[in-house]
Amino acid sequence: MSAEDLERYETEIELGLYREYRDVVGLFSHVVETERRFYLTNSVDVQVHTSGGGDVYFEVRMADAWVWDMYRQARFVKNVRVLTFKDVNVEELNKSDLEIPE
Numbered sequence: 001m002s003a004e005d006l007e008r009y010e011t012e013i014e015l016g017l018y019r020e021y022r023d024v025v026g027l028f029s030h031v032v033e034t035e036r037r038f039y040l041t042n043s044v045d046v047q048v049h050t051s052g053g054g055d056v057y058f059e060v061r062m063a064d065a066w067v068w069d070m071y072r073q074a075r076f077v078k079n080v081r082v083l084t085f086k087d088v089n090v091e092e093l094n095k096s097d098l099e100i101p102e
Contacts, residue, residue, distance in 0.1 A: 013070045024066050035086035038068035044090055057085045
């Protein structure tokens with residue numbers, strides 16, 4: 001497989017993932033971004049913890065989520081738990097922003 005074939009394959013996978021995202025985004029109320037993943041979910045809980053050494057980390061729990069990951073076969077996940085020392089971004093989606101104008 002040439003580098004061009006591999007690039008074409010990855011482009012097709014990304015385009016398919018974008019189309020899937022476009023189809024499911026209206027089903028969810030929140031977007032959650034971590035340093036490694038992007039999630040759509042209706043249930044998100046972020047807890048801030050301090051380790052024994054004084055470091056701050058986040059525990060993010062989500063239920064019934066969709067994961068933006070082109071290498072996963074199943075992108076719908078029943079429960080997700082993320083522990084991270086990096087930033088976590090949680091946004092509530094405005095349903096009117098998701099509607100396609102006529």
